[in-house]
Amino acid sequence: MPKNREQDVCEVRSIDRAKVMAVKKAMPSDRDIHSLSEIFSVLADPARTKIIYALSKEELCVCDIANILGNSISAVSHQLRILRNMRLVKFRKEAKRVYYSLDDRHINRLFNEGLKHVRE
Amino acid sequence: MPKNREQDVCEVRSIDRAKVMAVKKAMPSDRDIHSLSEIFSVLADPARTKIIYALSKEELCVCDIANILGNSISAVSHQLRILRNMRLVKFRKEAKRVYYSLDDRHINRLFNEGLKHVRE
DNA sequence: TGATTGTTTGAACAATTGTTCAAATATAAT
DNA sequence: ATTATATTTGAACAATTGTTCAAACAATCA
Numbered sequence: 001m002p003k004n005r006e007q008d009v010c011e012v013r014s015i016d017r018a019k020v021m022a023v024k025k026a027m028p029s030d031r032d033i034h035s036l037s038e039i040f041s042v043l044a045d046p047a048r049t050k051i052i053y054a055l056s057k058e059e060l061c062v063c064d065i066a067n068i069l070g071n072s073i074s075a076v077s078h079q080l081r082i083l084r085n086m087r088l089v090k091f092r093k094e095a096k097r098v099y100y101s102l103d104d105r106h107i108n109r110l111f112n113e114g115l116k117h118v119r120e
Numbered sequence: 121m122p123k124n125r126e127q128d129v130c131e132v133r134s135i136d137r138a139k140v141m142a143v144k145k146a147m148p149s150d151r152d153i154h155s156l157s158e159i160f161s162v163l164a165d166p167a168r169t170k171i172i173y174a175l176s177k178e179e180l181c182v183c184d185i186a187n188i189l190g191n192s193i194s195a196v197s198h199q200l201r202i203l204r205n206m207r208l209v210k211f212r213k214e215a216k217r218v219y220y221s222l223d224d225r226h227i228n229r230l231f232n233e234g235l236k237h238v239r240e
Numbered sequence: 241t242g243a244t245t246g247t248t249t250g251a252a253c254a255a256t257t258g259t260t261c262a263a264a265t266a267t268a269a270t
Numbered sequence: 271a272t273t274a275t276a277t278t279t280g281a282a283c284a285a286t287t288g289t290t291c292a293a294a295c296a297a298t299c300a
């Protein structure tokens with residue numbers, strides 16, 4: 001995505017300054033908003049959403065995750081790396097296998113809250 | 121993104137069939153998973169996240185939303201169309217202006233649950 | 241009427257995403 | 271050692287995303 005250019009302030013005039021100021025003041029920091037979007041983008045992909053759900057039920061090796069999702073081992077491994085980088089999952093090695101499990105208290109609540117939304 | 125080819129089942133063997141079956145059975149439908157990811161992808165963009173938050177505080181016209189976000193009118197309008205299509209916001213016209221407001225009970229809870237996550 | 245203001249829209253574009261494929265690791269078995 | 275199995279990794283690629291720009295609409299005002 002292209003980076004925001006210096007905005008043309010003249011074009012963006014405020015209609016209701018009081019409201020605008022109030023909302024701007026209440027708005028969470030750019031840092032928080034960014035982290036928020038980052039978390040949500042994890043669940044914005046069906047494959048990752050399924051992985052999160054699966055791991056909320058069971059500790060699983062990569063092979064079995066791929067089997068559950070119906071995706072390739074490689075694709076799953078790439079997704080797991082993203083989840084690892086975000087510290088959402090942890091893993092342990094056992095023989096040739098690597099077992100993954102959830103490593104985040106909140107992500108599952110987010111999942112369930114979302115599911116409520118979907119099911120109205 | 122390329123579409124999933126028919127997976128090479130031979131490559132994806134199951135290690136623990138019982139676990140795999142159990143998780144597969146418990147897994148929400150593909151339809152639900154897809155809707156879930158769709159909802160989350162709305163909040164996966166900082167601009168949209170800010171819009172949702174702003175509208176949770178005040179009914180706002182496009183111009184003021186752009187002002188609050190520091191984005192162009194056009195960019196905001198494009199994002200609003202996405203939110204409209206997903207029935208997350210509603211709008212009313214007043215003179216030359218269009219006022220948007222939230223039209224979804226759950227999205228705000230999702231936002232707040234996410235914020236909890238971010239702030240640990 | 242024509243000019244102005246607020247918003248929407250579509251095309252174009254760069255950035256990002258998620259997959260596949262092939263090759264590299266790592267661990268265990270023969 | 272060689273082979274087989276489980277996983278990771280990087281490059282390549284198509285699909286998608288979010289922005290900008292210019293043009294179109296829509297509503298009001300002179």
